[in-house]
Amino acid sequence: MRGLKVFLNGLLKENPSLVLLLGMCPTLAVTTGVSNAIGMGLSATAVLICSNFVISLLRKFIPSKIRIAGYIVIIASFVTVVQMFLQAYVPSLYDSLGLFIPLIVVNCIILGRAEAFASKNNIFLSALDGLGMGLGFTLSLTLIATIREILGNGTWLGISLFGEGFQPASIMILAPGAFLTLGCILAVINLISAKRNGGNKNA
Amino acid sequence: MLKELLIISLSAILIENFVLVKFLGICPFLGVSKKVNTAMGMGFAVIFVMACASALTWLVQQYILVPFNIEYLQTIAFILVIAVLVQFVEMFLQKNIPVLYKSLGIYLPLITTNCAVLGVAILNITKFSAVSGSFIKSLVYGTMAGVGFTLAIVLFAGVRERLESSDIPKFLKGMPITLIAASLLSIAFMGFSGLKF
Numbered sequence: 021m022r023g024l025k026v027f028l029n030g031l032l033k034e035n036p037s038l039v040l041l042l043g044m045c046p047t048l049a050v051t052t053g054v055s056n057a058i059g060m061g062l063s064a065t066a067v068l069i070c071s072n073f074v075i076s077l078l079r080k081f082i083p084s085k086i087r088i089a090g091y092i093v094i095i096a097s098f099v100t101v102v103q104m105f106l107q108a109y110v111p112s113l114y115d116s117l118g119l120f121i122p123l124i125v126v127n128c129i130i131l132g133r134a135e136a137f138a139s140k141n142n143i144f145l146s147a148l149d150g151l152g153m154g155l156g157f158t159l160s161l162t163l164i165a166t167i168r169e170i171l172g173n174g175t176w177l178g179i180s181l182f183g184e185g186f187q188p189a190s191i192m193i194l195a196p197g198a199f200l201t202l203g204c205i206l207a208v209i210n211l212i213s214a215k216r217n218g219g220n221k222n223a
Numbered sequence: 224m225l226k227e228l229l230i231i232s233l234s235a236i237l238i239e240n241f242v243l244v245k246f247l248g249i250c251p252f253l254g255v256s257k258k259v260n261t262a263m264g265m266g267f268a269v270i271f272v273m274a275c276a277s278a279l280t281w282l283v284q285q286y287i288l289v290p291f292n293i294e295y296l297q298t299i300a301f302i303l304v305i306a307v308l309v310q311f312v313e314m315f316l317q318k319n320i321p322v323l324y325k326s327l328g329i330y331l332p333l334i335t336t337n338c339a340v341l342g343v344a345i346l347n348i349t350k351f352s353a354v355s356g357s358f359i360k361s362l363v364y365g366t367m368a369g370v371g372f373t374l375a376i377v378l379f380a381g382v383r384e385r386l387e388s389s390d391i392p393k394f395l396k397g398m399p400i401t402l403i404a405a406s407l408l409s410i411a412f413m414g415f416s417g418l419k420f
Contacts, residue, residue, distance in 0.1 A: 096303075100299060196406040198406075204399070
């Protein structure tokens with residue numbers, strides 16, 4: 021029961037990129053297409069599960085003074101593994117994500133979960149937290165990428181949706197579109213949560 | 224050579240601005256841009272660390288990773304170099320230039336997880352490792368990328384200071400309007416992509 025709660029926490033209530041606003045760089049940079057977003061999300065998820073697992077395993081042995089440096093080394097090792105894996109098996113994704121694969125190391129979500137969750141909880145819960153947070157991250161990246169790819173390119177996962185007549189607004193897949201899309205999504209979330217809170221007060 | 228360096232500087236500051244075009248260092252860009260003064264402090268700390276990190280990571284790549292054939296350890300080596308560098312800079316400033324330490328102090332630890340620093344270190348290697356004079360070019364590119372970061376964050380802090388006092392619909396308050404303002408600033412910087420040499 022506790023496990024399910026931990027898992028759902030990352031997926032919805034504390035969604036890393038839409039609620040906690042962590043890991044903004046990949047959220048904005050790789051969401052030009054749905055396939056990139058899913059690739060980045062799953063890579064980060066893999067790193068997050070592994071690093072949470074190992075850090076939770078070692079939480080009683082890492083001295084608290086140098087724990088951040090220790091976490092960074094553990095995370096960087098897993099990022100290197102993922103990087104080599106992608107380069108070997110999915111070279112097209114490796115090329116299109118480019119610089120942002122090694123930059124998973126400095127993604128605040130991963131270090132944040134290591135510090136806030138994995139260093140205090142057991143192995144099972146930590147891995148589950150990594151899975152929930154990672155999937156939450158993937159889901160929100162996919163949402164942003166869906167909006168940007170449909171409006172900016174007229175496609176979803178590379179499949180053309182509207183045919184010849186559609187004039188794509190290419191600004192949406194350029195840099196300004198990323199900020200604009202995320203701003204609008206956050207505004208909608210604000211609107212929904214304000215309504216909910218208002219409803220609770222009335223009741 | 225001088226002309227080349229000038230082109231590298233201009234493209235790092237304006238055309239390929241790290242924050243608004245390349246999406247590196249978004250976290251401090253959104254987090255520390257509420258006031259112009261603090262944005263300025265963060266900006267100068269980033270310029271300083273990025274210049275040092277560019278030089279150091281170039282040396283690590285050329286004299287440790289390449290000779291021993293362990294380029295695949297790049298990510299781990301660079302992040303460790305940056306973390307240690309930030310720590311040293313902090314201790315050095317605290318002891319020798321306490322005035323600067325007091326003004327930059329709180330921002331320095333945050334820089335370790337600023338992806339612009341690791342980003343510039345890796346970009347330097349992919350961009351310049353095969354051309355002549357790569358050390359100078361990396362150093363200039365790193366420094367100027369920091370200047371570009373500072374320019375963007377200071378401009379944006381000016382915009383946000385004004386947003387504070389304006390009348391905004393309730394659901395847009397806070398992050399949403401900030402991101403939409405960043406989007407407009409980013410459109411402005413797209414204009415620079417017309418600069419071609």
